[in-house]
Amino acid sequence: MTYNLQQLQAFAAIVASGSLGRAADALHVTQPALSRTIRRLEEQVGAPLFERHSRGMHLTEVGAVLLPHALLLQREAEQAREEIDALRGLARGTIRVGAAGSIASLVLPLAVGRVLDKWPNLRVEIIEGVWDRLADALVRREIDLALSVAVPDSDEITAIADCRWEDASYVVAAPDHPLRRKPGLTLADTLGERWAIPPRGTGPFEQMQSVFAEHGLGLPNVVVETRSITVLKSLVARSGFLGWMAAPMYVTESKAGVFDTLGLPGVAGRRTLTAFRRRQGILPSPAVKLLEQLRQLTAEEIGVE
CATH class of the missing domain: 1.10.10.10 (Winged helix-like DNA-binding domain superfamily/Winged helix DNA-binding domain)
Incomplete structure (x- = not known):
């Protein structure tokens, strides 16, 4: 029909x-x-x-x-x-992309900026979310690229092998947090502090839990669970909470002295990030342009660490 x-x-x-x-x-x-x-x-x-x-x-x-x-x-x-517009040399269209919070904070904006410097007539639509949200948007064709933690391919979604990079996550705290004055600080000293972190079942929570387990520790005192990056950052910066964040997520806050990594030698969680696309169909030209810039950025490792 x-x-x-x-x-x-x-x-x-x-x-x-x-x-x-x-x-x-x-x-x-x-x-x-x-x-x-x-x-x-x-x-x-x-x-x-x-x-x-x-x-x-x-x-x-x-x-x-x-x-x-x-x-x-x-x-x-x-x-x-x-x-068709792209083939006619008009280079118009819309880049539709979704990204996890840490990628949306640094790597993606850098790539978008580079694309728009070359093709100023393009528009960009960005959604931010955890993998389940991004995968659903990819299958529904709300987005054409998803940028997130590497996961196994599915029947409908596949990773783009040559667009892959790593980042590291750390415990973060405000500059005046009392633990910064404690000599010989260890991860165990953070257990009784108030923590704010994305909810159970999300990548950051599971990574934090794994790092604590590696040090023979149970979960710390998680008081707030939220998917809101704004709320998480505000709790760390303004309310004395500890948090667990990927380094690219708080580059701006670190430079501004709002909050930064808490000095805990040997306490870090590394993860692999990658771009995903639908397994079937042609990747639209605007998305290809973004992907090219992402490949360059991740190869140069600009701002990724």
């Missing part, structure tokens, strides 16, 4: 807005014209896509099945337009 992109756009607009009137305004068409478009799509599908209510329009079971496919076809069409 072949679908009309205009009809799919109208369908998605109604879902996003929740009503025929708001969707018509967003698409700059009349309500009767939009209604006819959806009626033709429903005739083609062979079933109603919406239930009409006084408070708006809600998807039927058939509509709910069609929606992800409609969004996917729209994204494919947009990528095709961008690829």
Whole structure:
């Protein structure tokens, strides 16, 4: 069955807005014209896509099945337009990328800056999150590249072997934290302090737990668990908390004297980071441009350590 992109756009607009009137305004068409478009799509599908209510329009079971496919076809069409523009020398388009927090703090901004210096007409959309969020966005085609800790390939996602680098994570604390004045400081001395860290099940938490285990210690006093990088940094900088962070994540705070690595010899966690893409399909031209800069940066090891 072949679908009309205009009809799919109208369908998605109604879902996003929740009503025929708001969707018509967003698409700059009349309500009767939009209604006819959806009626033709429903005739083609062979079933109603919406239930009409006084408070708006809600998807039927058939509509709910069609929606992800409609969004996917729209994204494919947009990528095709961008690829054609690139071939015509216009170098327009959108880089869609997702990254873990430490990568989004340093390596990715450096790469984006380099890309836009060469191709200023490109746009960039970035999402930040842990691997589950990034993998889902990659499969749903919300992004074309994901930058995260190396994990095994799946049926749908594969790592890009020549874009790989390492970073190290440390215990961090504010400059005036009392532990900085303790002679002969060891990791065991941090156990009773207040800690703030990403939640259990995330890479940073598991890495911290592994480092403590290597030193024969259990978990420290984790008082706050949050995925918010802003909150984590504020707790360390302003509220006397200890944290566990990858070094690239706090380069700016370190230079500004806000917080820095706590001096614990031999206490560090290393990890391998890499870029991922969908296993099937062609990588869009804008994403290729970003990938080229990431390869150069990681080969030069600029700011990675």
